[in-house]
Each structure stands twice: as C-alpha cells, then as structure tokens.
Amino acid sequence: MRNRTLLPSLLLLGALSLTTACSPGSDQSEGPSDTSSAAARPGSSATTSPVRSVDPSRIKGLQIVSDNSEQNSCPFATSYPDVPGAEAMTAAMKKDVEQRLATFRAGACEGGQGSAEGRELNISHRFLVASGDVLGVRLTTLDHSGVGSGLTARTYWYDGKDRTYRTALDVVADGSRDAFLTALKNQLKGREGIDTAALDATFSAPASRAAALDDMVFTADGGLRVTFDRGDVGVPAAGDYVVTLSQKTVTPWLSAFGRRAQQQTVTPSGSLELGASNTPTPAAPTHTASGDDDTDCKQVKCIALTFDDGPAAPETATLLTYLAQYKARATFFTTGQNVAAHPDLVRAEDKAGHEVGNHSWNHPDLTRLTPAQVASQLSRTNAAIKAATGKEPTLFRPPYGAVNAQVKAATTLSPVLWDVDTEDWKYRDAARVARTVIAKTKRNDVVLMHDIHPTSVAAVPEILRTLTARGYHFVTVSHLRATL
Template sequence: MRSHALLPSTLLLLGSLFLTAACANGSGLPDPAPEPVQAGPSSSTSRTVDPSKIKGLEIVNDSSEQSSCPFAISYPDVPGAEAMTAAMKKDVDRLVASFRSNRCGTGSLSAGELNVSHRFLVASGDVLGVLLTTVDGSGAGNGQSTSTYWYDGEDGAYRHALGLIADGSRDAFTAALKKQLRGREGVDPTYLDDAFADTTHRADLLDDLSFTADGGLRVQLDSGTVGASAAGSYVVSLDKATITPWLSSFGRRAQKQTEQPSSGLDLGAPSTPSAAVPTHTASADDDTDCKRVKCIALTFDDGPAAPETATLLNHLARYRARATFFTVGQNVAAHPELVRAEAKAGHEVGNHSWNHPDLTKLTPEQVAYQLGRTSTAIKAATGKAPTLFRPPYGAVNAKVKASTTLSPVLWDVDTEDWKYRDSAKVAQAVISKARRNSVVLMHDIHPTSVAAVPELLRTLTTEGFHFVTVSHLRATL
C-alpha cells in the first residue's frame, strides 16, 4: 500500500483531574478549531510541530476517486522509526481492508468515506509521537477514532501509548480515569466497568495518550467505549503534578521533549542525502494562445510527495510543459520546498483540502477550515494564495461553493491511475482520451503515474498539444 508519493466541550475541574466530554458533530471530522475547545484556567493544548524540519520525512499516501469506495489515508514514515511506521501501516491496512469489505462494491452511495489523517505530537530529541485520526463512514455511529503512536529513540523501540505509563502505576492511573468518568453525562456504568475490567485490553482502550504543552497528559477515549456511541468521545486531562509520578522513564522523556523541545530529532538513523529539489525557473509568463493552438491541462492531485513530485517536475521541465498541482495541506506542511519548486517553475498550485475529506459531508465552517488552512500553507510556501480548488472525489455542491471564494475545478479525462498502478496503461489513458482543452486527472503520489508522464508528453507534443495550467486554459478560451 505504500505510496510515496474536536469539538465544543465543557471542562469540569475536579482536584488535579479534569474531564472534557466531547460530543459527536455529525460529520465525524474535526471541528474547524485545530484542537478541542476547553474552558477553564487549567486548559492547555499540545505544541505545534513543524514536519518540514524532520530530515528524510516521507508521507505515505493513498486514495481512491471511486464514488462507491472513497478513501484517503496518510501517515508519516520517519527515518529511524521504521518499527513505528510498520505499526501504523499494519493498522491502516486493516482499516482499508475492512472498509473495502463493508463498503466497496455494495452499490450504496449513502455511507461516508474512510479518512485517516495524521498530526505530529512531538518530534524532538529521541522522542517521536504521532496522532492518527480515523473517520470510517461504513460503520455505526460517527465512525471517528483516534490513536497515538510513540517511538523511543534511546531504546530503538516502538512504544504503544500506554508505554508512557510505568507498569507499576497503571492500576492507579486507570483507577483515577475511571473515577473521573463515573457519573458523567452519557457514561454508562456497565460500559465503564466492562471497559476497565479486563487488564489485557487496557492497551486497546487507552490508545490515545499525549502530553500538553505544560506537561499534563491528555487521554481520549473513543465513542462507544464507556458509553453509547451517540454520547461521543471523552477527554480526561491530568495535570503535570498528578501524572508525573506515574510515568515510565520513556514517558518522562516524552513529557520533557513536549514541554521543552530540542532543536531537532535524532533517532539514530544513518544520515542519507536529501533528494534534490528541482530548481527550474519559468523564464516568463506563458503566452500560449489556446484559441489558436491545441491546449491541454495536466493536473496532479494529493501531493506533494517526496521524491515523486521532484521527479515529475524534472519530466515537465524537459518538455517546457506547465501543469496544475492540487495539493493536500498536510503534505504541503511536510514538504513546502516542493511546493515552492512547483510555483518557481511556472506551474499552478491549487488547493485540495487539508486531509482529503468529502467536503459535501461537512458543515460550511468545516469546509472553510479545510480550504482556508490549506491556502494559508500554500501561501506560506509560495508567497501566493491559490485561486482554485479541487474537491476530493469531485464531490461539490452549492454549500461547498458558498463556503469559499476559491473556484472549483473538475476534469474530463480520468486516468484512474489510483486504481491502475501501471505506467504504460496510465500514459495510454491520457493519449487516447486527450482532446483540445481537456483537463486531465492524475496523482503525483504514485510512482507509476509519474513514470507515465514522459511518454504522454512525448506523444502529445508530436500531436501538437501545448501543456498549460488550468487558469491559463480558462483565461485564453
């Protein structure tokens, strides 16, 4: 599968522990605020981690454009933390397989998509922490769940979230969580007792633990674990003084690196040269007159991806071809240097949302957040905000259009390159379907799609086609 390519809540402060009940929001996707809103003087959020500072980082991406089987997954691959990457891959592969079994091929278009997105919790010293958020519309309830993954560079080992807590302290830790959950609105006493009764299942129940910026610990329990699914998820936060005595040695290092991040991440991985970022520079504005010559717009979704996008830029430069890249915000954050290279070479950079959800299933505020956050990242990388967006899965309606000033872009030539990982087949799909003023859909996260580009450029150039951006095509028709 490897392709290189929460909500309003009420804080209840009880001694040194406070609990936030997070209610489901219908879409199952994060609310417009990056972090759940927490009231009260003791609330604290996690620190922001800049993924572009992680040397050698690659993002594992995969997606489907099939309306009856829509999914998009994304998780990081960090040099030195291969065991953690393998754990994420195993879990994500299982989710995709289950989704395909339950949802795909049923003919039903009413269920939602599968979306797995990532966020770095800490990447400092010898500690790496990642949060994966999953929304699975094929099951009951809101389908949202979260898990954290940890890597201990000192021991060279992947750590489950519960590994932050010392073995001898786990009974006291879970007893404190249970005490604070009991009696809360929506918590079912039977669910609660059953959930914590079997210590062998603790790791499954307590799989989302992360530190706040002030050293406290945040524990999120998925909906349906301690109450009915409709009650939503619960967040229990413990302040630093309470949690510190219960931490394992790794937990204390993770706490320290979250509170006081060092200047970099060192997991002991061999130093490898970073892939070269293309330096192609557009000599001037494109003066192609699409009223007089045959034009075609190649578009590439879901990137940027390292090293695939860099390879693609080199292919395009050899034919002086311009293209439009519809980028995903979380990938822009990881590889802003590739987005800068796209713009510098005269290509157009468009918006493809932050983490590839079906925008028609979101509230107007969520749509605005998905697109606005991505536009901000693109502008930070290139100095210019995008004017176009491509809705994931091509799903767009009046609500989505009204939630943004960006102009939507669909396509008339679908290579289905996400389905067919065959460069010859992808190239032939473009060559056989290309018409004057066509907009072609491809993905630069797939090596096979990138490998198809030289052949289609060579063939269509001999047929008299000129390769332009979407905005240029629109402006000159």
C-alpha cells in the first residue's frame, strides 16, 4: 500500500555513547543502549576511565561495509570497517557479522508473516585505536531475537608489525595470563550475581575463557577495561560486568603487541601504517550547484529521489556524478557513523545542491529507545553533518519508517517517509531497481533508495534518462514540500 504522505520516515538502529570526550563527527558509538556509566550497570566497576576517540576520516582508504534493511518486518542494520592492510581482521569481522545476520534473517525474516515482531538486529562499530602499526575495533551487537537484553560486544585487533589479526586476549602475554586471570577473579568475586565456582570453571577451560575474554579495551590513561557480556561470569539477571585494571597493574602482563596497542592508545602517533601496498582514497566530486533551484512543482512534474544509509565510498561519489549529468537534485539521509568516516562526501553532496538529512547515528529502531537515546542518536548525527557542511539538517528519516509520538517529541527535525519503496536492499539488481522506480513513480512522489549498494547506484542513470524524457524534474524533499 502506497504511503501518500510527504512525511516519510525510515527507522535507524542505534547506539549511545560512553562519556568520552568526542569532537563533533568523531566515532562515538558504543552500542545500541545507554552505556554512559559503567557504575550504572548491575555488575560493573564503581568507576571507569574514558576511551579515547578516533577520527575515522583520517584513515586512508577506509570503507564502511554496511547492510541495512528498511522494513520493520525484517529490521536489521550491520556495519564494520574495512581498512587497507588489515585484511585478516576485516575477514574475521565479516565472518562474525555475516553469521549473526544469517541467523537473524533465518529466524526473523524468513519464518513467515509477522515473525520479526519485537525483533531487531543492530551491529555497530567503533574504532579504539588507529595509530602507528596498531588497529583496534569494537563491534557492539544488539540482538532482540532472543531473551534478555541481547547486548554483546567484541573487540578485534590488528598487528601491523607482524601483519597478523589478534584477538582480545592476545594483548596479554602467554606467561602472564595466570596472574592476569587471578586479578580479574579477585575483582569479580564478591560482586552481586557472581558464582565463584562457575567463574573458576569459565576461566580454567581455554574455549570458555577465550569466549568470555573477547572484549578488552585500553583506556585513555593506559588502563585495560575488560567487559564480560551478560551470563559470561555471573547470573544473566545481573547483566554485564566490567573490570578496569590500572596502567600500573596491567602493563607488566602485556604482550609485545599489547604494549604497542597501549602506547598508541595513550599517545597516538597521528598516522596509521599497516603495510598496505595500496590505499586508494578517491577524491570527492567537485560538482557545484548553479544557484538555487527554481523548479515550480505546481507547474511541472516533480520527483524527490532519496538515498539512505550513506555516504559510502566509492558509491556516493559515483552517484553524485550521475546526478550532476542530469542537473538532478536529491536528498541524502545519512547515518552519523558514515558521516564521521566520509565527511568529504557529505560536503560534496551539499555543494552540489543536494539536501543532507539525518538517518540516526547507526540505524536503530528509534521507537525502542528512550527519549534521551533518541535525542542522542539524532543530535550526534546533526553535529557530524554540521561539522562537514556548516549546516544542521532539518529533516530526518527514522530507520524502518518506525516513528511514534515519543520519537517526534524528542527532536525538532521533521520526519520523512516515502511513497515508492524500491526494496533495493533486498534485490541487488540494478535493472529491477530501475524498472520499479520507472513503473511505480508518480508526480510528487518520494522514492526510497540506498547509496550503499552499487546495484542501486548503477540503476540511477536509467531512472534519470527515462523519467527526464517523460517530463519529470528531480528536486529535494524540502523543495518539493515548499512548492506544493
């Protein structure tokens, strides 16, 4: 059924930040829940040190691998970084993400009508360190397909010196692991929900030990923060547990790689060198709009093409070139974590006369969040867009089109839904996407597409060529609204 409102809204799955000092546009996401204070969680330490922020736009050749749906019948959003030189680490993240997504889709999306009710999968990323010969990434997963909070995290490390993927436990030297484990157990014993016998059993078996110790992060002052997911070392009802070991305590136990990771976290060298043979960084397009759009949509046939989930390299740059060839304008609903990675592409969108809108930080279902979390998702993305373009957006598209009174009340942004859904996230076929738009689009429609998919971008020339020949003009959502 066609949604005939010009208030279209796709819902994004998201995460809130820790209380770290982050500049506008920097990668701040820590997970799809409010983890602002370790002490606020049942099993956590009384205090916690901040984790240093990383500016992903400074990583040469960075690509963000994203895969999102835009239907609340199958709500998922995943992302992880692909950094030149760290192919083994990228492969490990890819394998983990694809396994989780396949499991989710098999249960929530292919189990029959309505099978996804109450379910959602969101996997977001955060850079821990990207300096010298060390790369660290934390993936946070929110999986509402099971019981409990569904919130888990895992850290991935890459050693550029040895060109090797490292697990979290690899930051600790083999000969020091007994002392390290003893210190962790001493910190955990006595906390509410901890079963000492179960804790000893978990730490004694290599497989369960590796599974429990898969989330370790260096803090800005050189300490090591170890987070245990719900049920790893205590009763599930107690939630997760956090232990932070000071720099003085943990340094003697670190491996050679762990010491380099600690050093590059505390005093970053400012550049990342992983030995990649080629780090292509395509220049952003330099198309410039020739003045304001004077199209009168009362007099001519107009269409608003909208592109969600970007920017993406190199897809968004290619799309901007296609649009410039037809002097077409569009609206880009961007995710904050991708804006932080590619602010140059967002600037290029703005300079070319396109509209940049807000699609949340990391694409969560906003209706499942608290008002404070919704505000954080949108305000952080607003800040990233403003840092890139000098302008704050006025529109937002809620992920999955999920919006309610509480979401609207948490922001002054105007929600935007759509009239034509190409389902290009599901059908990666350029010809099919083009046929869908050409066959279904009518005057004053808002069309939903995604610039993270090469097949969707490849469909755009045929769409522009055919509909231009039929007398259509391509305008932004705000221009369409203003001239109707």
